[in-house]
Amino acid sequence: APALLFLTVNGAERNAAIADGDMPLIYWLRGELELTGTHLGCGKGECGACTVLIDGQPARACQIPVAAAAGRSVTTIEGLGTPLAPHPLQAAFIAEQAAQCGWCTPGMVMEGAALLARDAQPGRDEVKAALDGHLCRCGSHHRVLRAVLRAAG
Numbered sequence: 001a002p003a004l005l006f007l008t009v010n011g012a013e014r015n016a017a018i019a020d021g022d023m024p025l026i027y028w029l030r031g032e033l034e035l036t037g038t039h040l041g042c043g044k045g046e047c048g049a050c051t052v053l054i055d056g057q058p059a060r061a062c063q064i065p066v067a068a069a070a071g072r073s074v075t076t077i078e079g080l081g082t083p084l085a086p087h088p089l090q091a092a093f094i095a096e097q098a099a100q101c102g103w104c105t106p107g108m109v110m111e112g113a114a115l116l117a118r119d120a121q122p123g124r125d126e127v128k129a130a131l132d133g134h135l136c137r138c139g140s141h142h143r144v145l146r147a148v149l150r151a152a153g
């Protein structure tokens with residue numbers, strides 16, 4: 001029988017009947033909860049597109065098994081803000097037009113939001129270091145950097 005796991009996702013209690021606890025968290029978020037804002041890029045932990053927060057810490061949802069997130073609190077891009085009430089970093093991404101094709105954007109925003117949560121005034125070097133593992137094939141990095149610095153005020 002599938003194991004029943006309990007997780008908090010974007011502030012709501014969810015349960016997951018998972019036959020394979022090794023299933024990556026991203027498949028459950030996208031397939032079961034239809035939270036398709038978390039994007040699958042490489043699927044190998046190398047691009048950062050799938051980044052979500054687990055108990056406030058950035059984590060790559062393609063590498064974390066659902067079972068490893070049991071009992072913890074997961075935040076996806078949908079839980080960070082809404083179009084009517086965006087997180088300051090989401091608003092800054094729009095202001096700086098920091099999304100190009102947009103595939104890497106949710107991961108960049110989640111990583112940047114985690115940085116701003118631990119350091120409200122990061123410098124350029126801190127932002128670059130935090131986003132170092134996030135790949136963008138369009139070359140949006142300069143705008144992303146400006147967006148995070150804008151959100152830092």
Ligand code: FES
Nearest residue numbers: 041042043048062
């Ligand atoms: Fe998870 Fe690339 S999709 S790191």
